[in-house]
Amino acid sequence: MEKAKRKGQSRREFIAGSAVLGSVLAPAIASGATLNLPPPPAGVRKLRITKVEATYLVKPLKERFWMSLAPIGGYEPKATRLILYVHTDQGIVGVAEGSGGAAGVLRKGFADLIVGEDPQEVERLWQKMFDVTVSRQSAIRGWEHDGVLAAIAVLDAALWDIMARTAGLPLYKFLGGANKGIDCYVTGCYYREGTGEKELVEEVEMYVKMGYRALKIKTGGVPVDEDVRRARLVRKTVGKDFRLMMDSNRGWTLRQAIEASRKLADLDFTWLEEPLHWYDDVQGLVRLKKDCPIPLASGENELTRYGARRLLETGAIDFMQFDCQKTCGPTEWLKVASMAAASDVWMAPHHEPQLHGHLMAAIPNAYILESFGHRERDPFWFELYTRKPEIRESKLWLLEEPGIGVEFDKSVIQKYGSKIL
Secondary structure: OHHHOOOOOOHHHHHHHHHHHHHHHHHHHHHOOOOOOOOOOOOOOOOOEEEEEEEEEEEEOOOOEEOOOOEOOOOOOEEEEEEEEEEEOOOOEEEEEEOHHHHHHHHOOHHHHOOOOOOOOHHHHHHHHHHHHHOOHHHHHOOOHHHHHHHHHHHHHHHHHHHHHHHOOEHHHHOOOOOOOEEEEEEOOOEEOOOOHHHHHHHHHHHHHOOOOEEEEEOOOOOHHHHHHHHHHHHHHHOOOOEEEEEOOOOEOHHHHHHHHHHHHHHOEEEEEOOEOHHHOOHHHHHHHHHOOOOEEEOOOOOOHHHHHHHHHOOOOOEEOOOOOOOOHHHHHHHHHHHHHHOOOEEOOOOOHHHHHHHHOOOOOEOOEEEEOOOOOOHHHHHOEEEOOEEEOOEEEOOOOOEOOOEEOHHHHHHHEEEOO
């Protein structure tokens, strides 16, 4: 009874109040009368997924944009995108986009796992899809591991889009977020064949003219001293009141990362991203943290919350970059964001601000979004949409349409796409 006492109320008062309430309800209950309770919300309804459509887009790039060790889109570079529509029996269609890595398993029937299901049961459907990774079904159906995780990402996003559309809300608001403009940086300064300092400065000036106040540059692809010269030139071009990040894409050894970070410390970089080679890019960060004067960022290559947890538990990173369009979708991303918040780590997701922006608007530890401003590097951002969020003065402003809110140009899909479902 003590647990039931209300603050500031004596035991005697509590018992007396309960007796009065009982005397009011008892006659109604005894007579079988129906209590006048409010009806359930009229908008609650059960849906059923009837079919999934998917189109795989490929566009060759005109030049190679080199990271430290490899060019974007491969040595014969191309931009890829997967466009997905999940149809329901009540006419609500979930729309999402994903990486090309999902195309193979979707061709082999992976989407059948959710056909006939209620798309609003997103947590259960996510687990149903994920459980494939630890069953013989993958081997029997030829569903390779990374493809399954990529397919989960785009299907999960479409389910969230359906739920938000059903509620008549933009996804960020469905998640309880606020649209107050989310900080956004541009990624550029790749190593481009046949270019030098002149072209580097012109590219940076282009981003400044576009309104960006934050830029991430590439490092790790040339000797450390050359990277230092490039970085100093960029800082000189943008001035002091401008955020700079650098991404080595796993390009350095531990010694090289320590050397580079010390030589670049005076340039006020916000973070150093994925500095170490792939084979020691988690525990190696613990050692690097002791000698690196620049905050560390990582996580874009983690596939699940379990890998993200391992990375967070090192205590080495200041920014988590989990990418829900690449792997496992919004359902998993929100779990990673919660773990990061509990670890006092900022979220700064890799790629695709049109989706990540909704999620970032709904969490307390959102730092900044990534975007691309070079038409040749990321042609689909400039060509694919008839409706998309606006990036203005280095902030992304989300759409107010229900769901994720983007709309695709059908002529672009027809030009570069091939239907796989």
